[in-house]
């Protein structure tokens with residue numbers, strides 16, 4: 001039986017990458033809905049950022065959020081987002097590494113944002129800012145992988161690879177050895193298709209029908225959900241999930257822990273040639 005933890009979001013400070021729209025904005029609002037002291041939306045477009053801030057001000061009042069123009073692939077810009085967060089709210093307790101794209105036609109950019117962006121967040125959040133500037137006994141980093149980070153999709157092999165990478169980073173930086181030295185709980189989520197611009201604009205390699213046929217077949221069996229269905233579980237992961245665990249949330253069903261098979265405990269191994 002998994003031993004759950006208890007982390008209070010109330011009074012804490014969060015930084016959400018890709019926080020100005022899509023799921024990131026839902027996460028930022030959900031943190032504030034749980035009584036967070038403040039959130040930073042770290043995202044690309046200041047205009048979109050200002051709209052998000054206006055929405056947040058209407059819903060939660062003044063001085064609850066700041067926008068920082070930040071491309072997560074740029075370490076210095078990402079570091080500025082941490083500095084601005086501490087300037088605005090005094091602390092940083094929660095990082096949500098959420099920024100990502102799903103577009104295999106620009107695969108190198110996709111790798112940069114989805115993988116390098118998360119690594120930048122881990123280097124800054126885990127190895128530097130959260131241990132030094134958390135307001136309580138523990139900080140949290142939530143990494144956003146995907147059902148594509150635990151399965152196979154022929155229509156988006158590079159996106160799948162980036163989300164497997166996020167999965168591996170979360171399991172490895174989520175080991176007790178890192179928690180002991182940092183007191184930062186590293187956890188991850190694997191959402192299934194969720195109705196946002198990302199899923200509506202998904203793009204495969206530009207090879208005409210070749211990838212389009214595969215996409216159509218794979219999309220048919222996907223179980224979709226709304227952000228409203230999964231966001232409460234995302235907050236529960238932040239509040240209760242043990243360090244180094246991954247949580248799958250798909251089709252509006254309750255989140256469940258996704259565990260990789262441990263090769264040392266594998267039964268019925270299929271040996272080559274036997």
Ligand SMILES: NC(=O)c1ccc[n+]([C@@H]2O[C@H](COP(=O)([O-])OP(=O)(O)OC[C@H]3O[C@@H](n4cnc5c(N)ncnc54)[C@H](O)[C@@H]3O)[C@@H](O)[C@H]2O)c1
Pocket residue numbers: 017018019020021022023024042043044045070071072073098099100101102113117144145146147190191192193194195196197198199
């Ligand atoms: N929507 C889904 O079906 C789904 C499913 C599983 C995982 N995810 C993951 O959830 C995350 C958010 O997805 P979404 O659906 O909200 O997407 P979205 O496209 O609606 O929003 C993504 C946000 O990230 C920002 N962003 C993109 N590149 C950035 C960069 N370099 N630096 C900073 N910000 C950047 C965008 O400006 C945007 O605000 C992504 O990592 C995505 O892979 C989404």
